Amino acid sequence: MSSENHNRLPRLHVDRENISRGEICGLSEGQHHYLRNVMRLKPGDRVRAFNGRNGEWLAEVTEISKKNTIISFAEKIREQSASPDVWALASPVKKEAFDMMVEKSAELGASHFFPVLCDHTVVPRVNRERLQAISTEAAEQCERLDVMEVSALLDIESLFETWSSGRKLIFCVERSEAPPIAQALQKLPRRSPLAVLVGPEGGFSENEIRRIKDQPFAVPVSLGPRILKAETALIAALACVQQFSE
Numbered sequence: 298m299s300s301e302n303h304n305r306l307p308r309l310h311v312d313r314e315n316i317s318r319g320e321i322c323g324l325s326e327g328q329h330h331y332l333r334n335v336m337r338l339k340p341g342d343r344v345r346a347f348n349g350r351n352g353e354w355l356a357e358v359t360e361i362s363k364k365n366t367i368i369s370f371a372e373k374i375r376e377q378s379a380s381p382d383v384w385a386l387a388s389p390v391k392k393e394a395f396d397m398m399v400e401k402s403a404e405l406g407a408s409h410f411f412p413v414l415c416d417h418t419v420v421p422r423v424n425r426e427r428l429q430a431i432s433t434e435a436a437e438q439c440e441r442l443d444v445m446e447v448s449a450l451l452d453i454e455s456l457f458e459t460w461s462s463g464r465k466l467i468f469c470v471e472r473s474e475a476p477p478i479a480q481a482l483q484k485l486p487r488r489s490p491l492a493v494l495v496g497p498e499g500g501f502s503e504n505e506i507r508r509i510k511d512q513p514f515a516v517p518v519s520l521g522p523r524i525l526k527a528e529t530a531l532i533a534a535l536a537c538v539q540q541f542s543e
């Protein structure tokens with residue numbers, strides 16, 4: 298592998314099973330537009346590419362026409378590595394805030410994002426495809442080698458039905474006697490599978506809080522004395538989790 302510094306080269310996720318030396322690959326319309334019209338790349342210029350399985354590759358632009366861009370994989374520059382086994386679970390909130398929750402969860406290393414329907418969820422729908430695209434762009438930008446998977450909207454009970462007992466659920470709940478998140482995380486084995494759950498703008502219902510706390514894998518935590526917006530709560534919780542999971 299080359300020790301040259303490639304940090305400034307555009308970085309692209311390519312949707313393909315395998316990457317190997319010498320193979321060529323057409324880019325998506327968005328990537329083509331970005332490389333041609335924003336970065337103004339020319340044939341012979343280089344980019345970085347990854348598919349979530351075969352590490353990161355140096356690639357060369359072999360064709361950049363009006364309509365499309367083709368690259369050719371040249372050399373592997375990073376071996377594949379997995380993100381920590383951390384899930385982000387959050388009630389949908391208004392669009393901009395929820396987009397941000399997806400983007401920041403990807404940056405903070407979550408492996409999966411589950412939009413969950415709660416009693417007080419105001420916007421009971423999500424555009425999974427759009428959110429997945431946000432996750433992919435965040436992966437390109439933050440240099441992770443895999444892409445956080447965004448699931449369709451689920452209700453929390455259906456997730457609980459198949460929950461594996463080894464995965465603790467870090468349950469963020471305000472105005473409670475729950476211990477501070479760092480204290481709770483310290484008691485768990487490092488790098489163990491985790492999930493982080495935050496509620497909607499209106500918080501969880503009393504009934505939900507009881508149901509969730511009853512789960513043997515639930516670990517209620519506090520994020521401090523202030524009442525945070527849902528997006529702030531998720532980012533703050535994942536930032537803490539990141540310290541214990543990598």
Ligand code: SAH
Pocket residue numbers: 469470471472494495496497498499500501518519520521522523524525526527530531
């Ligand atoms: N409207 C509610 C607050 C909801 S905050 C109220 O005024 O009571 C949205 C979500 O962020 C909550 O469901 C919880 O999961 C999380 N959250 C916000 N502040 C928190 C805190 N200090 N500790 C733990 N979780 C918090």
